[in-house]
Amino acid sequence: MISTSRENLECEHLEDAAGFDGALMSLLMNSSLACIVSDHLGHIQQWNRGAEALLGWKAEEVLQQPLSKVMPEVRSFKDGATFDVAPGASRPEVSLPNKNGQTVRVKIDSTTLPATTSRKGGHLFLIQDITEKKFLEKALLEASEREQRRIGQELHDHLCQHLLGAAFAAKALAGALDRDQSEHAPRLHDLARLVNDGVSQVRDISRGLHPVELDASGLMSSLQELANRVAHSTPCTFRCERHVLVRNTSDALNAYRIAQDVVTVAMQQTGAESIEIALTHSGSSICLQISDDGKTEGELTADPAGFAAKTIQYRAQAMNGTLVLRFDPKKGTQAVCLFPS
Amino acid sequence: MSSRTLKIFLVENHDDTLTYLADYLAECGHEVRSAKSMDAALQALAAEPADLLISDIGLPDGDGWQLLRRVKEMNLSTPFSIAMSGYSTRSDIEKSRLAGYRHHLIKPFLPDELDVLIQEAASQFQQA
Numbered sequence: 312m313i314s315t316s317r318e319n320l321e322c323e324h325l326e327d328a329a330g331f332d333g334a335l336m337s338l339l340m341n342s343s344l345a346c347i348v349s350d351h352l353g354h355i356q357q358w359n360r361g362a363e364a365l366l367g368w369k370a371e372e373v374l375q376q377p378l379s380k381v382m383p384e385v386r387s388f389k390d391g392a393t394f395d396v397a398p399g400a401s402r403p404e405v406s407l408p409n410k411n412g413q414t415v416r417v418k419i420d421s422t423t424l425p426a427t428t429s430r431k432g433g434h435l436f437l438i439q440d441i442t443e444k445k446f447l448e449k450a451l452l453e454a455s456e457r458e459q460r461r462i463g464q465e466l467h468d469h470l471c472q473h474l475l476g477a478a479f480a481a482k483a484l485a486g487a488l489d490r491d492q493s494e495h496a497p498r499l500h501d502l503a504r505l506v507n508d509g510v511s512q513v514r515d516i517s518r519g520l521h522p523v524e525l526d527a528s529g530l531m532s533s534l535q536e537l538a539n540r541v542a543h544s545t546p547c548t549f550r551c552e553r554h555v556l557v558r559n560t561s562d563a564l565n566a567y568r569i570a571q572d573v574v575t576v577a578m579q580q581t582g583a584e585s586i587e588i589a590l591t592h593s594g595s596s597i598c599l600q601i602s603d604d605g606k607t608e609g610e611l612t613a614d615p616a617g618f619a620a621k622t623i624q625y626r627a628q629a630m631n632g633t634l635v636l637r638f639d640p641k642k643g644t645q646a647v648c649l650f651p652s
Numbered sequence: 653m654s655s656r657t658l659k660i661f662l663v664e665n666h667d668d669t670l671t672y673l674a675d676y677l678a679e680c681g682h683e684v685r686s687a688k689s690m691d692a693a694l695q696a697l698a699a700e701p702a703d704l705l706i707s708d709i710g711l712p713d714g715d716g717w718q719l720l721r722r723v724k725e726m727n728l729s730t731p732f733s734i735a736m737s738g739y740s741t742r743s744d745i746e747k748s749r750l751a752g753y754r755h756h757l758i759k760p761f762l763p764d765e766l767d768v769l770i771q772e773a774a775s776q777f778q779q780a
Contacts (some may be wrong), residue, residue: 467738467760475760476672482763483679507762514760547680 321580336427338603345417345438348424351379351431365417366438367410372397382407382436404441404628416442448625455622456564471513478506515540525546530563531555534570534588541586545578550589555597555652561652565626568600571636572623573601573611573646581644596632596649604643612638661702661730662686663693663719665712669759672708675762680770694722696701701729704773709744711739717751724752727729732773738760 319615339346340357345365348357354377358370366381373381406414418439426432461519481503518638519540522533530553538549557563570588577583583603591598611620620636623646627634660677664670665688685702687693690711695704705723709716716735723730735748736757748756751761755769 448776471760472666472668475762476668477761478674479676483676487679504762507764510760529741 339435339437344580345436345440347378347381347436348433349436350433351426353434355381356433362438363400365409365415365438366407372410378436404445405439415440416445439460449629452622452625456568461521463517463519466517467521470519471510474506474510474513478503478510481506494609504569510547515543519525519571522564529536530557530566531590533563533567534590537567537571537574538586538588541574543580543581545583546587547574547588550587551591553592555590555592557597557652559630562630565630566597566648569623569626569646569648570599570601572619574603576609576611576619577603577605577644579600580607580608580609583643592652593649595652597652599646599648599650601646602643606640606643607640608640612636612644656778657681658703658774658777659683659701660704660706661693661705663688663690663696663705663711663716664736665708665710668780669718672756673766677764677770688712690695690719690722693719694726694728697713697723697728697730698726703731703777705730705733705772707733708736709735709740709748717747718754720751720753730756732776734769734773 336348336357340359342359343364343415345362346357346359347355347362350356352483354375355373356375358368358373362381363369368381379601404416404418407417410414419443420437420439422435424430424433424435446467481499485496485499485503488499518536522529522536531554535549535562541547557566574586574588577586581603583605586601587599589598589602591600610617611623614620615636616647622633630648630650632648634646634648637645639645654694660682662670662674662677664673664686670686670688674684674686684699685696687696690713693707705720707716711719716737720730720733720735733753734755734757735751735753736759737744738759740756740758745770746758754772757769758764
Protein backbone atom coordinates (compact mmCIF):
# COMPACT_ATOMS: atom_id res chain seq x y z
CA MET A 312 0.00 0.00 0.00
CA ILE A 313 1.30 3.37 -0.97
CA SER A 314 0.79 6.01 1.68
CA THR A 315 0.31 9.66 0.90
CA SER A 316 2.70 12.26 2.24
CA ARG A 317 -0.06 13.47 4.61
CA GLU A 318 -0.42 9.93 6.04
CA ASN A 319 3.36 9.75 6.42
CA LEU A 320 3.32 12.98 8.37
CA GLU A 321 0.54 11.75 10.69
CA CYS A 322 2.45 8.51 11.30
CA GLU A 323 5.56 10.51 12.18
CA HIS A 324 3.50 12.66 14.55
CA LEU A 325 2.08 9.60 16.24
CA GLU A 326 5.50 8.05 16.59
CA ASP A 327 6.86 11.35 17.93
CA ALA A 328 3.94 11.64 20.34
CA ALA A 329 4.33 8.05 21.48
CA GLY A 330 8.07 8.61 21.91
CA PHE A 331 7.45 11.82 23.83
CA ASP A 332 4.78 10.18 26.04
CA GLY A 333 7.15 7.34 26.80
CA ALA A 334 10.02 9.66 27.65
CA LEU A 335 7.75 11.83 29.83
CA MET A 336 6.35 8.80 31.64
CA SER A 337 9.84 7.47 32.20
CA LEU A 338 10.90 10.84 33.59
CA LEU A 339 7.91 10.98 35.92
CA MET A 340 8.36 7.43 37.12
CA ASN A 341 11.99 8.13 38.01
CA SER A 342 11.16 11.43 39.67
CA SER A 343 11.19 11.94 43.43
CA LEU A 344 7.67 13.31 43.05
CA ALA A 345 5.04 10.70 43.94
CA CYS A 346 3.55 9.54 40.66
CA ILE A 347 0.68 7.07 40.29
CA VAL A 348 -0.99 5.81 37.12
CA SER A 349 -4.36 4.12 37.18
CA ASP A 350 -6.22 2.34 34.41
CA HIS A 351 -9.70 3.31 33.23
CA LEU A 352 -11.24 1.29 36.08
CA GLY A 353 -9.20 3.05 38.73
CA HIS A 354 -6.76 0.23 39.40
CA ILE A 355 -3.20 1.19 40.07
CA GLN A 356 -0.91 0.36 37.17
CA GLN A 357 2.23 2.28 38.03
CA TRP A 358 3.66 3.34 41.36
CA ASN A 359 7.02 5.04 41.51
CA ARG A 360 9.64 5.35 44.23
CA GLY A 361 8.39 8.81 45.12
CA ALA A 362 4.96 7.34 45.89
CA GLU A 363 6.59 4.60 47.94
CA ALA A 364 8.64 7.16 49.89
CA LEU A 365 5.63 9.40 50.51
CA LEU A 366 2.92 6.87 51.29
CA GLY A 367 4.95 3.90 52.51
CA TRP A 368 3.41 1.24 50.26
CA LYS A 369 5.72 -0.74 48.00
CA ALA A 370 4.70 -1.12 44.36
CA GLU A 371 3.95 -4.85 44.76
CA GLU A 372 1.51 -4.04 47.59
CA VAL A 373 -0.61 -1.67 45.57
CA LEU A 374 -0.37 -2.61 41.88
CA GLN A 375 -3.78 -3.69 40.54
CA GLN A 376 -5.38 -2.47 43.76
CA PRO A 377 -8.11 0.20 43.62
CA LEU A 378 -6.91 3.77 44.01
CA SER A 379 -9.13 4.18 47.04
CA LYS A 380 -6.71 1.97 48.94
CA VAL A 381 -4.14 4.75 48.89
CA MET A 382 -6.36 7.74 48.18
CA PRO A 383 -9.58 7.32 50.18
CA GLU A 384 -10.93 10.49 48.60
CA VAL A 385 -11.13 8.70 45.26
CA ARG A 386 -14.25 6.76 46.15
CA SER A 387 -16.71 7.14 43.38
CA PHE A 388 -14.66 5.89 40.48
CA LYS A 389 -17.00 4.17 38.09
CA ASP A 390 -15.96 3.27 34.55
CA GLY A 391 -13.41 6.03 34.64
CA ALA A 392 -16.16 8.64 34.69
CA THR A 393 -16.22 10.11 38.14
CA PHE A 394 -13.44 11.28 40.33
CA ASP A 395 -13.56 13.14 43.59
CA VAL A 396 -10.19 14.35 42.42
CA ALA A 397 -11.32 15.97 39.20
CA PRO A 398 -9.10 14.94 36.28
CA GLY A 399 -7.16 17.87 34.90
CA ALA A 400 -7.78 19.86 38.04
CA SER A 401 -5.22 20.98 40.55
CA ARG A 402 -6.62 19.98 43.91
CA PRO A 403 -6.10 22.52 46.66
CA GLU A 404 -4.69 20.38 49.41
CA VAL A 405 -5.74 17.13 51.02
CA SER A 406 -4.62 14.82 53.77
CA LEU A 407 -3.77 11.24 52.86
CA PRO A 408 -3.04 8.45 55.29
CA ASN A 409 0.27 6.66 54.73
CA LYS A 410 0.78 2.95 55.26
CA ASN A 411 1.48 3.51 58.96
CA GLY A 412 -1.78 5.41 59.38
CA GLN A 413 -0.09 8.78 59.76
CA THR A 414 -1.54 11.70 57.87
CA VAL A 415 0.46 13.32 55.12
CA ARG A 416 -0.55 16.73 53.82
CA VAL A 417 -0.34 16.69 50.01
CA LYS A 418 -1.34 18.50 46.89
CA ILE A 419 -2.61 16.28 44.09
CA ASP A 420 -2.61 17.16 40.42
CA SER A 421 -4.24 14.76 38.03
CA THR A 422 -4.81 14.38 34.34
CA THR A 423 -6.68 11.96 32.10
CA LEU A 424 -4.54 9.67 29.98
CA PRO A 425 -6.08 9.09 26.55
CA ALA A 426 -6.81 5.59 25.29
CA THR A 427 -4.07 4.09 23.12
CA THR A 428 -3.73 0.80 21.31
CA SER A 429 -2.28 -0.73 24.44
CA ARG A 430 -4.61 0.74 27.10
CA LYS A 431 -8.18 2.01 27.51
CA GLY A 432 -7.16 5.29 29.03
CA GLY A 433 -6.56 6.02 32.66
CA HIS A 434 -5.36 8.69 34.97
CA LEU A 435 -2.04 10.11 36.07
CA PHE A 436 -1.69 11.54 39.58
CA LEU A 437 1.22 13.66 40.74
CA ILE A 438 1.30 13.98 44.51
CA GLN A 439 3.42 16.62 46.17
CA ASP A 440 4.31 16.45 49.85
CA ILE A 441 3.53 19.90 51.24
CA THR A 442 4.18 19.18 54.91
CA GLU A 443 7.26 21.44 54.96
CA LYS A 444 5.45 24.14 52.96
CA LYS A 445 2.54 24.07 55.41
CA PHE A 446 4.93 24.22 58.33
CA LEU A 447 6.64 27.29 56.87
CA GLU A 448 3.31 28.97 56.04
CA LYS A 449 2.14 28.40 59.60
CA ALA A 450 5.44 29.66 61.00
CA LEU A 451 5.19 32.78 58.83
CA LEU A 452 1.66 33.53 60.01
CA GLU A 453 2.55 32.89 63.64
CA ALA A 454 5.66 35.08 63.44
CA SER A 455 3.66 37.88 61.85
CA GLU A 456 0.95 37.47 64.49
CA ARG A 457 3.48 37.56 67.32
CA GLU A 458 5.06 40.72 65.95
CA GLN A 459 1.71 42.45 65.50
CA ARG A 460 0.69 41.55 69.03
CA ARG A 461 4.02 42.66 70.43
CA ILE A 462 3.85 46.03 68.71
CA GLY A 463 0.19 46.42 69.71
CA GLN A 464 1.00 45.59 73.32
CA GLU A 465 3.95 48.00 73.38
CA LEU A 466 1.82 50.79 71.96
CA HIS A 467 -0.95 50.06 74.46
CA ASP A 468 1.21 49.64 77.53
CA HIS A 469 3.75 52.36 76.96
CA LEU A 470 3.14 55.05 74.35
CA CYS A 471 -0.60 55.12 74.97
CA GLN A 472 -0.22 55.39 78.75
CA HIS A 473 2.38 58.12 78.30
CA LEU A 474 0.14 60.12 75.98
CA LEU A 475 -2.77 59.55 78.31
CA GLY A 476 -0.84 61.07 81.20
CA ALA A 477 -0.21 64.11 78.99
CA ALA A 478 -3.90 64.22 77.97
CA PHE A 479 -5.14 64.22 81.58
CA ALA A 480 -2.52 66.77 82.64
CA ALA A 481 -3.32 69.07 79.72
CA LYS A 482 -7.04 68.90 80.38
CA ALA A 483 -6.61 69.52 84.10
CA LEU A 484 -4.36 72.49 83.42
CA ALA A 485 -6.77 73.86 80.83
CA GLY A 486 -9.54 73.63 83.44
CA ALA A 487 -7.38 75.50 85.96
CA LEU A 488 -6.65 78.24 83.41
CA ASP A 489 -10.38 78.46 82.71
CA ARG A 490 -11.04 79.08 86.36
CA ASP A 491 -8.33 81.77 86.36
CA GLN A 492 -9.93 83.25 83.24
CA SER A 493 -6.55 83.05 81.56
CA GLU A 494 -6.28 84.07 77.91
CA HIS A 495 -4.13 80.93 77.39
CA ALA A 496 -6.94 78.57 78.34
CA PRO A 497 -8.36 78.10 74.80
CA ARG A 498 -4.93 77.25 73.42
CA LEU A 499 -4.39 74.67 76.13
CA HIS A 500 -7.83 73.19 75.39
CA ASP A 501 -6.69 72.89 71.77
CA LEU A 502 -3.51 71.17 72.90
CA ALA A 503 -5.51 68.81 75.13
CA ARG A 504 -7.74 67.93 72.16
CA LEU A 505 -4.68 67.22 69.99
CA VAL A 506 -3.24 64.91 72.63
CA ASN A 507 -6.64 63.22 72.99
CA ASP A 508 -6.70 62.61 69.24
CA GLY A 509 -3.22 61.15 69.51
CA VAL A 510 -4.37 58.79 72.25
CA SER A 511 -7.40 57.75 70.17
CA GLN A 512 -5.23 57.04 67.16
CA VAL A 513 -2.67 55.01 69.11
CA ARG A 514 -5.52 53.14 70.83
CA ASP A 515 -7.08 52.30 67.44
CA ILE A 516 -3.78 51.13 66.00
CA SER A 517 -3.05 49.08 69.09
CA ARG A 518 -6.49 47.43 69.05
CA GLY A 519 -6.11 46.67 65.35
CA LEU A 520 -2.76 45.04 65.93
CA HIS A 521 -3.95 43.20 69.00
CA PRO A 522 -7.67 42.43 68.71
CA VAL A 523 -9.17 42.47 72.15
CA GLU A 524 -10.83 39.09 72.18
CA LEU A 525 -11.65 36.41 69.72
CA ASP A 526 -13.83 34.00 71.61
CA ALA A 527 -16.80 32.24 69.93
CA SER A 528 -18.75 35.42 69.35
CA GLY A 529 -15.69 37.65 69.43
CA LEU A 530 -15.16 37.69 65.67
CA MET A 531 -18.44 39.55 65.22
CA SER A 532 -17.54 42.25 67.71
CA SER A 533 -13.95 42.51 66.48
CA LEU A 534 -15.16 42.97 62.89
CA GLN A 535 -17.68 45.54 64.10
CA GLU A 536 -14.86 47.38 65.87
CA LEU A 537 -12.72 47.16 62.74
CA ALA A 538 -15.56 48.68 60.69
CA ASN A 539 -16.00 51.44 63.28
CA ARG A 540 -12.31 52.29 63.17
CA VAL A 541 -12.18 52.27 59.37
CA ALA A 542 -15.29 54.46 59.25
CA HIS A 543 -13.25 57.32 60.74
CA SER A 544 -11.65 57.73 57.31
CA THR A 545 -13.79 55.72 54.81
CA PRO A 546 -17.47 54.83 55.18
CA CYS A 547 -17.46 51.22 56.32
CA THR A 548 -20.28 49.00 57.53
CA PHE A 549 -20.40 45.60 59.14
CA ARG A 550 -23.30 43.31 58.29
CA CYS A 551 -24.09 40.24 60.35
CA GLU A 552 -27.76 39.38 60.31
CA ARG A 553 -27.61 36.35 62.57
CA HIS A 554 -25.27 35.32 65.34
CA VAL A 555 -22.21 33.77 63.73
CA LEU A 556 -20.10 31.88 66.23
CA VAL A 557 -16.54 30.87 65.42
CA ARG A 558 -15.38 28.57 68.18
CA ASN A 559 -11.86 28.02 66.90
CA THR A 560 -9.82 30.99 68.14
CA SER A 561 -7.18 30.53 65.49
CA ASP A 562 -9.83 30.57 62.74
CA ALA A 563 -11.40 33.67 64.24
CA LEU A 564 -8.03 35.41 64.27
CA ASN A 565 -7.23 34.38 60.69
CA ALA A 566 -10.65 35.58 59.50
CA TYR A 567 -10.13 38.88 61.32
CA ARG A 568 -6.69 39.35 59.77
CA ILE A 569 -8.04 38.59 56.28
CA ALA A 570 -10.72 41.25 56.74
CA GLN A 571 -8.16 43.67 58.12
CA ASP A 572 -5.73 43.16 55.20
CA VAL A 573 -8.44 43.44 52.53
CA VAL A 574 -9.85 46.57 54.15
CA THR A 575 -6.37 48.12 54.38
CA VAL A 576 -5.83 47.60 50.64
CA ALA A 577 -9.28 49.08 49.97
CA MET A 578 -8.42 52.18 52.00
CA GLN A 579 -4.93 52.66 50.63
CA GLN A 580 -5.01 51.44 47.03
CA THR A 581 -8.40 50.99 45.40
CA GLY A 582 -9.82 54.45 45.99
CA ALA A 583 -12.83 52.95 47.76
CA GLU A 584 -15.56 55.33 48.80
CA SER A 585 -17.39 52.68 50.77
CA ILE A 586 -16.50 49.31 52.24
CA GLU A 587 -18.73 46.55 53.54
CA ILE A 588 -17.67 43.67 55.76
CA ALA A 589 -20.22 40.86 56.02
CA LEU A 590 -20.20 37.72 58.14
CA THR A 591 -22.90 35.19 57.33
CA HIS A 592 -23.71 31.50 57.40
CA SER A 593 -23.52 29.75 54.06
CA GLY A 594 -24.77 26.18 54.42
CA SER A 595 -22.40 24.42 56.77
CA SER A 596 -19.76 27.08 56.22
CA ILE A 597 -19.17 30.61 57.39
CA CYS A 598 -18.78 33.27 54.76
CA LEU A 599 -16.69 36.36 55.32
CA GLN A 600 -17.12 38.85 52.53
CA ILE A 601 -15.40 42.19 52.11
CA SER A 602 -16.51 44.43 49.25
CA ASP A 603 -15.43 47.88 48.23
CA ASP A 604 -16.42 50.15 45.38
CA GLY A 605 -12.90 51.34 44.45
CA LYS A 606 -12.30 51.56 40.73
CA THR A 607 -8.55 51.02 40.93
CA GLU A 608 -7.20 47.51 41.18
CA GLY A 609 -5.29 46.83 44.39
CA GLU A 610 -2.37 44.49 44.87
CA LEU A 611 -4.47 41.59 46.13
CA THR A 612 -6.02 41.00 42.70
CA ALA A 613 -3.36 42.70 40.53
CA ASP A 614 -0.59 40.56 42.00
CA PRO A 615 -2.13 37.30 43.21
CA ALA A 616 1.35 35.80 43.63
CA GLY A 617 2.50 38.75 45.73
CA PHE A 618 3.18 38.62 49.44
CA ALA A 619 -0.07 40.32 50.49
CA ALA A 620 -2.32 38.00 48.48
CA LYS A 621 -0.32 34.90 49.40
CA THR A 622 -0.49 35.72 53.10
CA ILE A 623 -4.26 35.91 53.18
CA GLN A 624 -4.49 32.79 51.01
CA TYR A 625 -2.33 30.97 53.58
CA ARG A 626 -4.67 32.20 56.27
CA ALA A 627 -7.69 30.85 54.41
CA GLN A 628 -5.95 27.52 53.89
CA ALA A 629 -4.98 27.39 57.57
CA MET A 630 -8.74 27.53 58.28
CA ASN A 631 -9.37 24.74 55.74
CA GLY A 632 -11.20 27.39 53.80
CA THR A 633 -11.11 29.03 50.41
CA LEU A 634 -10.57 32.63 49.47
CA VAL A 635 -11.65 34.14 46.18
CA LEU A 636 -10.55 37.66 45.24
CA ARG A 637 -12.22 39.46 42.33
CA PHE A 638 -11.84 42.88 40.81
CA ASP A 639 -14.33 44.48 38.45
CA PRO A 640 -13.44 48.02 37.33
CA LYS A 641 -17.14 48.94 37.40
CA LYS A 642 -18.01 47.37 40.77
CA GLY A 643 -14.80 47.25 42.77
CA THR A 644 -13.05 44.52 44.71
CA GLN A 645 -14.66 41.60 46.45
CA ALA A 646 -13.02 39.07 48.73
CA VAL A 647 -15.04 36.00 49.69
CA CYS A 648 -13.66 33.62 52.28
CA LEU A 649 -15.56 30.44 53.07
CA PHE A 650 -14.47 28.30 55.98
CA PRO A 651 -16.03 25.44 57.96
CA SER A 652 -18.22 26.49 60.87
CA MET B 653 -16.17 68.59 84.74
CA SER B 654 -18.60 67.89 87.53
CA SER B 655 -20.16 70.63 89.60
CA ARG B 656 -20.24 68.77 92.93
CA THR B 657 -17.13 67.87 94.87
CA LEU B 658 -16.97 64.13 95.34
CA LYS B 659 -14.97 62.01 97.73
CA ILE B 660 -13.22 59.74 95.30
CA PHE B 661 -11.19 56.69 96.21
CA LEU B 662 -8.77 55.46 93.55
CA VAL B 663 -7.28 51.96 93.60
CA GLU B 664 -4.49 51.53 91.09
CA ASN B 665 -1.10 49.88 91.44
CA HIS B 666 0.44 51.47 88.35
CA ASP B 667 2.26 54.54 89.68
CA ASP B 668 2.02 56.77 86.63
CA THR B 669 -1.66 56.02 86.05
CA LEU B 670 -2.45 56.61 89.70
CA THR B 671 -0.58 59.92 89.65
CA TYR B 672 -2.18 61.39 86.56
CA LEU B 673 -5.69 60.24 87.50
CA ALA B 674 -5.38 61.52 91.06
CA ASP B 675 -3.91 64.84 89.89
CA TYR B 676 -6.61 65.25 87.29
CA LEU B 677 -9.48 64.49 89.65
CA ALA B 678 -8.02 66.76 92.31
CA GLU B 679 -7.58 69.51 89.73
CA CYS B 680 -11.26 69.04 88.88
CA GLY B 681 -12.03 69.90 92.49
CA HIS B 682 -12.62 66.47 93.98
CA GLU B 683 -11.27 65.11 97.21
CA VAL B 684 -9.05 62.23 96.17
CA ARG B 685 -7.59 59.42 98.23
CA SER B 686 -5.89 56.34 96.87
CA ALA B 687 -4.41 52.92 97.50
CA LYS B 688 -2.27 50.55 95.49
CA SER B 689 -3.68 47.27 96.80
CA MET B 690 -6.96 45.68 97.82
CA ASP B 691 -6.08 45.38 101.50
CA ALA B 692 -4.89 48.99 101.74
CA ALA B 693 -8.07 50.12 100.00
CA LEU B 694 -10.31 48.16 102.38
CA GLN B 695 -8.55 49.59 105.43
CA ALA B 696 -8.78 53.14 104.12
CA LEU B 697 -12.45 52.78 103.12
CA ALA B 698 -13.27 51.28 106.52
CA ALA B 699 -11.69 54.34 108.14
CA GLU B 700 -13.50 56.80 105.91
CA PRO B 701 -16.10 56.03 103.25
CA ALA B 702 -16.05 57.47 99.72
CA ASP B 703 -18.76 58.66 97.33
CA LEU B 704 -17.09 57.08 94.37
CA LEU B 705 -14.75 54.12 94.12
CA ILE B 706 -12.65 53.83 90.97
CA SER B 707 -10.67 50.60 90.95
CA ASP B 708 -8.37 48.83 88.59
CA ILE B 709 -9.27 45.16 88.09
CA GLY B 710 -5.73 43.80 88.31
CA LEU B 711 -4.40 44.38 91.81
CA PRO B 712 -1.33 42.84 93.47
CA ASP B 713 -3.28 41.09 96.23
CA GLY B 714 -6.57 40.33 94.46
CA ASP B 715 -8.75 41.96 91.89
CA GLY B 716 -11.22 44.79 91.65
CA TRP B 717 -14.18 42.39 91.67
CA GLN B 718 -13.09 40.84 94.97
CA LEU B 719 -12.50 44.33 96.33
CA LEU B 720 -16.07 45.46 95.70
CA ARG B 721 -17.50 42.20 97.05
CA ARG B 722 -15.46 42.67 100.23
CA VAL B 723 -16.58 46.30 100.44
CA LYS B 724 -20.20 45.08 100.41
CA GLU B 725 -19.55 42.25 102.86
CA MET B 726 -18.00 44.78 105.24
CA ASN B 727 -20.96 47.14 104.71
CA LEU B 728 -18.64 49.94 103.68
CA SER B 729 -20.38 52.77 101.93
CA THR B 730 -19.37 53.30 98.29
CA PRO B 731 -22.58 54.31 96.53
CA PHE B 732 -21.04 54.61 93.07
CA SER B 733 -18.24 52.48 91.67
CA ILE B 734 -16.32 52.30 88.42
CA ALA B 735 -14.04 49.47 87.34
CA MET B 736 -11.18 50.03 84.94
CA SER B 737 -8.94 47.58 83.16
CA GLY B 738 -6.81 47.08 80.06
CA TYR B 739 -7.79 44.70 77.26
CA SER B 740 -11.22 43.82 78.58
CA THR B 741 -13.29 40.95 77.33
CA ARG B 742 -17.08 40.84 77.42
CA SER B 743 -16.74 38.38 80.26
CA ASP B 744 -14.65 40.89 82.25
CA ILE B 745 -17.30 43.56 81.73
CA GLU B 746 -19.99 41.12 82.84
CA LYS B 747 -17.97 40.21 85.94
CA SER B 748 -17.73 43.90 86.80
CA ARG B 749 -21.48 44.27 86.45
CA LEU B 750 -22.11 41.21 88.63
CA ALA B 751 -19.67 42.46 91.26
CA GLY B 752 -21.69 45.66 91.45
CA TYR B 753 -19.69 48.16 89.43
CA ARG B 754 -21.87 50.74 87.73
CA HIS B 755 -19.46 51.09 84.82
CA HIS B 756 -16.43 49.36 83.37
CA LEU B 757 -13.91 51.65 81.70
CA ILE B 758 -11.55 50.05 79.25
CA LYS B 759 -8.04 51.45 79.48
CA PRO B 760 -6.78 53.58 77.94
CA PHE B 761 -9.73 55.93 78.36
CA LEU B 762 -9.77 59.64 77.66
CA PRO B 763 -10.45 62.38 80.20
CA ASP B 764 -13.79 63.07 78.49
CA GLU B 765 -14.89 59.45 78.96
CA LEU B 766 -14.09 59.63 82.66
CA ASP B 767 -15.77 63.03 82.95
CA VAL B 768 -19.07 61.62 81.70
CA LEU B 769 -19.11 58.99 84.46
CA ILE B 770 -18.02 61.44 87.15
CA GLN B 771 -20.87 63.72 86.05
CA GLU B 772 -23.28 60.81 86.36
CA ALA B 773 -22.02 60.06 89.88
CA ALA B 774 -22.21 63.75 90.83
CA SER B 775 -25.75 64.09 89.54
CA GLN B 776 -26.78 61.00 91.53
CA PHE B 777 -25.55 62.69 94.71
CA GLN B 778 -27.23 65.96 93.79
CA GLN B 779 -30.56 64.13 93.41
CA ALA B 780 -30.13 62.22 96.64
